[in-house]
Amino acid sequence: MEDSAIVSLFWQRSPEAIPEAQRRYGSYCAQVAANILGSPEDTEECVNDALLAAWNAIPPHRPALLRTFLGKLTRNLALNRREKALAGKRGGGQVPLILEELREVVSGRSSVEDALAQKELTRAIDSWLDSLEERKRNLFVRRYWYCDSLEDLAARTGKRPNTIAVTLHRLREDLRRHLTERGFEP
Amino acid sequence: MTNYELLLALGELGDRHVEAASAPQRRRSPSKGLAWAGLAAAACLLALLWLHRPSIPPDLWVEAPPSETPEGPPPAAPDSPPPVLPSGPELSLSGLKINAGTSGPAISGAPPYFDPALYTQETWDDNQIMNYLGRALTLPWYPEDTELRQSQYIVRKKTGELVRDQLFLTCTNGENRTVLTLTVSRLGILGTGCVVLPDTAEPQTTDICGTEVTLSHRTAAGQDFYLARFALDGIPCQLQTQGLPLADTVRVLAGLILGCDSVIITE
Numbered sequence: 001m002e003d004s005a006i007v008s009l010f011w012q013r014s015p016e017a018i019p020e021a022q023r024r025y026g027s028y029c030a031q032v033a034a035n036i037l038g039s040p041e042d043t044e045e046c047v048n049d050a051l052l053a054a055w056n057a058i059p060p061h062r063p064a065l066l067r068t069f070l071g072k073l074t075r076n077l078a079l080n081r082r083e084k085a086l087a088g089k090r091g092g093g094q095v096p097l098i099l100e101e102l103r104e105v106v107s108g109r110s111s112v113e114d115a116l117a118q119k120e121l122t123r124a125i126d127s128w129l130d131s132l133e134e135r136k137r138n139l140f141v142r143r144y145w146y147c148d149s150l151e152d153l154a155a156r157t158g159k160r161p162n163t164i165a166v167t168l169h170r171l172r173e174d175l176r177r178h179l180t181e182r183g184f185e186p
Numbered sequence: 187m188t189n190y191e192l193l194l195a196l197g198e199l200g201d202r203h204v205e206a207a208s209a210p211q212r213r214r215s216p217s218k219g220l221a222w223a224g225l226a227a228a229a230c231l232l233a234l235l236w237l238h239r240p241s242i243p244p245d246l247w248v249e250a251p252p253s254e255t256p257e258g259p260p261p262a263a264p265d266s267p268p269p270v271l272p273s274g275p276e277l278s279l280s281g282l283k284i285n286a287g288t289s290g291p292a293i294s295g296a297p298p299y300f301d302p303a304l305y306t307q308e309t310w311d312d313n314q315i316m317n318y319l320g321r322a323l324t325l326p327w328y329p330e331d332t333e334l335r336q337s338q339y340i341v342r343k344k345t346g347e348l349v350r351d352q353l354f355l356t357c358t359n360g361e362n363r364t365v366l367t368l369t370v371s372r373l374g375i376l377g378t379g380c381v382v383l384p385d386t387a388e389p390q391t392t393d394i395c396g397t398e399v400t401l402s403h404r405t406a407a408g409q410d411f412y413l414a415r416f417a418l419d420g421i422p423c424q425l426q427t428q429g430l431p432l433a434d435t436v437r438v439l440a441g442l443i444l445g446c447d448s449v450i451i452t453e
Contacts, residue, residue: 028208065362067208068201075197095193102189118191122198129203134331134360141207144196184187 010058035147287381327441
């Protein structure tokens with residue numbers, strides 16, 4: 001079933017909406033969640049939560065790309081779930097490593113207090129991504145959006161994990177420069 | 187900012203970036219890539235031999251008998267310089283016969299409904315596709331900065347009869363816009379296509395690398411739409427391009443027919 005038909009089911013409040021969305025994008029969402037959470041049980045619960053969140057968000061939303069809409073819901077819910085899990089000392093997936101890497105880009109002082117500032121920051125990162133060649137752009141998004149492991153990226157690109165790590169390091173340096181030039185205090 | 191704030195901000199990246207990164211990587215694994223490179227090179231060599239067959243002396247096509255080393259000084263080198271082979275088969279746009287078409291009547295793009303009680307939808311893997319078509323479903327050449335994706339619509343009656351066998355390759359650009367679609371169907375179910383020819387005119391065909399191709403064109407909103415219909419090994423195929431120049435459209439087409447990514451297109 002096409003995206004538009006599934007979104008229509010959500011708008012009609014049809015009980016088929018969630019099963020159809022799960023059939024089409026369940027495994028995609030599970031991959032996003034699993035990279036962040038690591039645990040299969042948490043992943044399954046997180047995907048169910050994301051589909052429920054989609055049910056609550058559509059309407060009023062009418063996403064043009066249902067896959068990325070569900071992916072973003074899943075990613076946010078997985079990060080929230082991970083924060084809670086940390087209190088109970090379980091889970092983690094790739095996030096601890098990724099946070100360590102991102103420490104190179106930031107100062108560590110909280111500065112993004114409101115949603116507007118965060119949107120500006122996202123827009124600046126989007127424009128930086130636009131300036132990259134496709135291969136590097138996809139590599140960065142796979143690592144920091146999909147939270148793929150270096151090994152997965154190596155398998156995906158046919159390069160060695162060390163090479164991937166070096167490329168990502170250079171990309172982080174470049175992002176830091178880009179954000180500093182645009183007035184963000186990293 | 188903190189690294190966690192940055193991680194959250196990254197979560198709101200533009201859909202186009204997230205979507206583009208979700209596509210399968212263009213690069214294949216080294217062993218598979220080498221195998222494909224070998225196949226492509228062999229196909230190119232065969233294509234070159236075929237294209238240059240009139241200029242190759244007939245005795246080069248047969249195995250020469252072993253000869254004894256002649257006595258005396260070696261023969262002098264010929265005066266003419268060694269021939270320079272082109273880096274790929276050449277194809278000229280000047281001889282193409284392009285039929286002028288229109289967008290035709292608006293037709294619903296929704297696929298027909300198949301009752302799940304009577305039909306099942308199947309998903310074929312690469313091996314099943316290879317067995318069905320007798321060749322891999324791939325495009326040796328497609329435009330840079332686009333992502334190639336494969337999809338399919340396979341429906342079978344529960345009695346076993348195949349009623350839909352559409353296999354698709356699409357290329358989307360950075361704006362997630364489809365720039366080309368290849369449809370392959372042994373049953374000949376190719377859809378209406380982006381260019382419709384008037385019923386009154388007999389469409390002209392062009393021989394492209396030994397394959398009869400019906401090539402049609404229309405423009406809309408300042409963009410070129412090309413539609414090519416042809417058969418590969420007897421299997422009906424349709425290539426549609428949107429916003430691609432003619433040279434690129436023909437390069438995709440010739441690459442597919444020859445199984446070669448280095449076709450040179452000349453005016």
